[in-house]
Amino acid sequence: MQSLEKLFFAVGLKDQVSSPIGKIDKAIGGMKRNAVEGFTKIAGGSAGLYATGMALESILGPAKAMDRAIGEVKSLGVADKEIKALTETALQFSIKYGESATDFVRSSYDIQSAIAGLNNGELAKFTEASNLLAKATKADAGTITSYMGTMYGIFSAQANAIGKDNWVQQLTGQTATAVQMFKTDGQNMSAAFTSLGADGQAAGIQLSEQMAVLGTLQATMSGSEAGTKYRAFLTGVGNAQDKLGLSFTDSHGRMLPMVQILKQLQGQFGDTLDVAESDALKKAFGSDQAVGMIKLLMKDTGGLANNINALGKVTGMEKAQLMAKSMADPFEQMGAAVTAVKIGLGQVLLPAITPVIQAMTEGGATVTRWTHLFPNLTKVVGFAALGIMGVVAAFSMFAIVGGMAQLAAVGMTPAVWLLSASWGFFKTALLWSKGALLATHMQMVLMGPTMAAMKLGMFSAAGSVWSFTAALLANPMTWVVIGVVALIAAVAGLIIYWDELKAAFMDSSWGKGLMNIVSSMVGWFTSLGGVFDWVMDKLEVIPGIEFDRTEVPALESGRTLNVPSGGLQQQLGGGGSSTNYGDVHISGGSAMGPAELEEWQAMEGA
Numbered sequence: 151m152q153s154l155e156k157l158f159f160a161v162g163l164k165d166q167v168s169s170p171i172g173k174i175d176k177a178i179g180g181m182k183r184n185a186v187e188g189f190t191k192i193a194g195g196s197a198g199l200y201a202t203g204m205a206l207e208s209i210l211g212p213a214k215a216m217d218r219a220i221g222e223v224k225s226l227g228v229a230d231k232e233i234k235a236l237t238e239t240a241l242q243f244s245i246k247y248g249e250s251a252t253d254f255v256r257s258s259y260d261i262q263s264a265i266a267g268l269n270n271g272e273l274a275k276f277t278e279a280s281n282l283l284a285k286a287t288k289a290d291a292g293t294i295t296s297y298m299g300t301m302y303g304i305f306s307a308q309a310n311a312i313g314k315d316n317w318v319q320q321l322t323g324q325t326a327t328a329v330q331m332f333k334t335d336g337q338n339m340s341a342a343f344t345s346l347g348a349d350g351q352a353a354g355i356q357l358s359e360q361m362a363v364l365g366t367l368q369a370t371m372s373g374s375e376a377g378t379k380y381r382a383f384l385t386g387v388g389n390a391q392d393k394l395g396l397s398f399t400d401s402h403g404r405m406l407p408m409v410q411i412l413k414q415l416q417g418q419f420g421d422t423l424d425v426a427e428s429d430a431l432k433k434a435f436g437s438d439q440a441v442g443m444i445k446l447l448m449k450d451t452g453g454l455a456n457n458i459n460a461l462g463k464v465t466g467m468e469k470a471q472l473m474a475k476s477m478a479d480p481f482e483q484m485g486a487a488v489t490a491v492k493i494g495l496g497q498v499l500l501p502a503i504t505p506v507i508q509a510m511t512e513g514g515a516t517v518t519r520w521t522h523l524f525p526n527l528t529k530v531v532g533f534a535a536l537g538i539m540g541v542v543a544a545f546s547m548f549a550i551v552g553g554m555a556q557l558a559a560v561g562m563t564p565a566v567w568l569l570s571a572s573w574g575f576f577k578t579a580l581l582w583s584k585g586a587l588l589a590t591h592m593q594m595v596l597m598g599p600t601m602a603a604m605k606l607g608m609f610s611a612a613g614s615v616w617s618f619t620a621a622l623l624a625n626p627m628t629w630v631v632i633g634v635v636a637l638i639a640a641v642a643g644l645i646i647y648w649d650e651l652k653a654a655f656m657d658s659s660w661g662k663g664l665m666n667i668v669s670s671m672v673g674w675f676t677s678l679g680g681v682f683d684w685v686m687d688k689l690e691v692i693p694g695i696e697f698d699r700t701e702v703p704a705l706e707s708g709r710t711l712n713v714p715s716g717g718l719q720q721q722l723g724g725g726g727s728s729t730n731y732g733d734v735h736i737s738g739g740s741a742m743g744p745a746e747l748e749e750w751q752a753m754e755g756a
Contacts, residue, residue: 287337300340324361333369
């Protein structure tokens with residue numbers, strides 16, 4: 151009955167504690183669940199808002215970039231009609247060649263800065279020619295734009311004479327043809343003319359001839375070096391004709407074409423120059439660079455003449471268009487077409503959206519002014535915002551901790567399975583032993599009045615007892631029971647002599663620490679009193695085994711139990727007697743039947 155009362159006490163204690171703990175757990179779980187749901191909704195809403203913003207940016211972004219580029223060109227004082235023509239040309243060019251319409255418009259800024267007086271759509275045509283030449287000669291738009299400005303500065307008189315529109319188309323076509331004809335590109339051709347400067351134009355040399363000479367030289371040198379050598383030749387040609395006794399100018403004092411000058415030199419020195427002839431040319435022209443150019447060009451004067459004639463026949467930019475078209479990527483063209491559509495949509499939508507944006511900007515300026523006029527209110531609003539962010543951060547950490555706990559639980563699952571398996575094995579062994587003891591107990595109860603006679607017979611037959619003991623020790627479960635008994639004895643001894651041990655160890659500092667640890671262990675073992683009592687009850691069924699429990703601390707210490715001597719077994723087997731245990735009344739008038747045994751087993755199991 152002592153075990154039964156401890157069971158009732160444990161169950162009551164569990165009921166008293168489980169309810170508050172359950173409520174706390176439920177509250178914490180709900181709190182975590184609400185936090186997770188809240189952040190899930192925030193994430194979903196933020197993702198939708200972000201997607202909407204990205205979609206709007208995808209539609210309006212190209213138009214905004216185009217407007218910024220147009221704004222840059224407008225800052226130079228370009229008229230609106232020129233801007234409109236430029237924009238239309240940019241969109242058509244981008245679709246046709248797969249290039250950026252925004253970069254097209256932006257490149258017109260340098261052209262407008264370098265070439266004054268562009269009107270009637272000339273800015274759009276110059277920009278188109280520059281970007282077309284850049285595409286055809288694999289150069290960047292900035293380099294070719296600068297090239298166009300440089301060339302116009304050199305040949306402005308010719309451009310104005312034939313018309314700027316016609317001149318730029320001719321320049322574009324000739325440059326593209328020269329790049330295709332010679333081992334060069336747009337960037338090197340630009341560097342060559344930059345190094346040459348206006349010396350060729352001052353000497354009255356046609357553009358086609360200058361381009362052919364520079365292109366031929368670039369077969370063995372860079373564009374800038376070719377321009378330097380050509381400039382050195384033009385600088386010394388006047389003195390050279392006097393020293394060599396030759397005439398390199400016509401009746402009007404203009405320099406003869408390059409092929410005629412080379413033929414005169416060949417007539418005097420031959421097709422090749424030896425060391426002495428090279429020194430004579432150096433003294434005449436005044437530099438090694440001029441001599442180096444002459445040597446290269448004298449090798450093929452016929453080819454040079456053909457190239458000059460071919461370049462002179464180019465008047466349009468068809469060659470550049472063909473070269474650019476062959477390098478256009480269909481996928482880039484499709485992308486440019488989509489961008490052009492977005493620019494068109496954006497240019498229609500932006501005028502309607504711009505007033506709203508401007509109103510919001512003005513509102514922001516007003517709020518900024520309020521922050522200076524009302525600093526205290528600004529401080530309150532700022533602290534409120536920080537408080538909200540703090541709460542959000544706290545719940546974020548709460549959700550993170552909850553997630554980490556769930557992950558930890560998942561990680562501990564294998565360990566829990568192993569522990570459960572070990573406990574199940576031990577529990578099965580214990581139940582097996584319990585079943586064997588219960589069977590013995592049933593036999594003893596059924597025997598009833600003959601129990602005392604059996605005890606006397608067993609004590610008198612010592613040999614039989616030793617035989618039974620040997621058979622019992624041969625059973626593996628017996629050793630489990632023995633181990634449990636040894637554990638009980640060790641714990642009981644520790645509890646009984648606890649005061650003496652504590653007094654002995656408390657005299658030293660290390661003993662105090664050890665006793666604190668042992669004290670916590672003793673408290674834990676004491677809580678297992680109900681289990682130990684159950685084991686001792688079962689062992690006492692074996693004849694000759696009894697335990698004195700008067701000194702063992704119980705869970706309900708201080709309570710006096712009304713247990714008759716001899717234990718429950720003697721009372722049940724006494725025949726006809728009855729005993730009261732608190733509110734429980736047990737009558738031992740007759741042996742237990744199957745129903746009573748089943749009830750008793752259920753009670754013990756509980």
